[in-house]
Amino acid sequence: MTRAFTGKVALVIGGTRGIGAAISRQLAADGAAVAMIHRSRSGEADALLAELQATGADALTIAADVGDPVALNDAIDTVIARFGRLDILINNAGLAITGPLADYPPDAFDRVFAVNVRAPFLAAQKAAGVMTQGGRIITIGSIVADRMPGAGGTLYAASKAALAGMTRGLARDLGDRGITANLVQPGPIDTERNPADGPNAEANRSPLAIRRHGSAEEVAVLVAYLASGSAGFVTGAVYNIDGGWSA
Secondary structure: OOOOOOOOEEEEEOOOOHHHHHHHHHHHHOOOEEEEEEOOOHHHHHHHHHHHHHOOOOEEEEEOOOOOHHHHHHHHHHHHHHHOOOOEEEEOOOOOOOOOHHHOOOOHHHHHHHHHHHHHHHHHHHHHOOOOOOOEEEEEOOHHHOOOOOOOOHHHHHHHHHHHHHHHHHHHHHHHHOOEEEEEEEOOEOOOOOOOOOOOHHHHHOOOOOOOOEOHHHHHHHHHHHHOHHHOOOOOOEEEEOOOOOO
């Protein structure tokens, strides 16, 4: 049976842990060749690569700091050279520097925006140059872009809020080529960064209508839909997957 992404190539930036790993697994299970960029923890990246390859998936991992434009560009060039095409781009890498407003280090803004905003923009610009009709660009943001529940997250929230405007602009710039651009904003998701049994878990769940953490797999299924042919008329949209955080 032909799977949804047979013959497609997907690049998942930040694709070897947490939500990114779940997305990589879902796209590979649906038939895509999957390239994954990670910054560190190469042992975990190698383990995921072996897992995907054991299922018969064509997969690749690349270590790169996507906050460095040259490193990001070189990594994407490696993907294109290896697979010969790029159909699906998932921007998932993120950096959070949080704390009291007065205590942010002088370089905090540049560091956060380099990873959370500049990297998705440059990756989309690069990917759009090689994508054909039906390409997909999906960025993973955060629900704090819409609703900040407490103090300490000004810079992170600002960087995530910028992604909605970028997504709408990409949708307009690329729509005449049939390339879609969409944004997914998760709420509390049970990952290493925000575990369902962690010290802040109950506070994370208190604003929710569905009082549990979401799973990375639930986010991955939504991303797979947006990457599919069935979502060809969906672009410039923001999808909140947040258990009612924003309701």
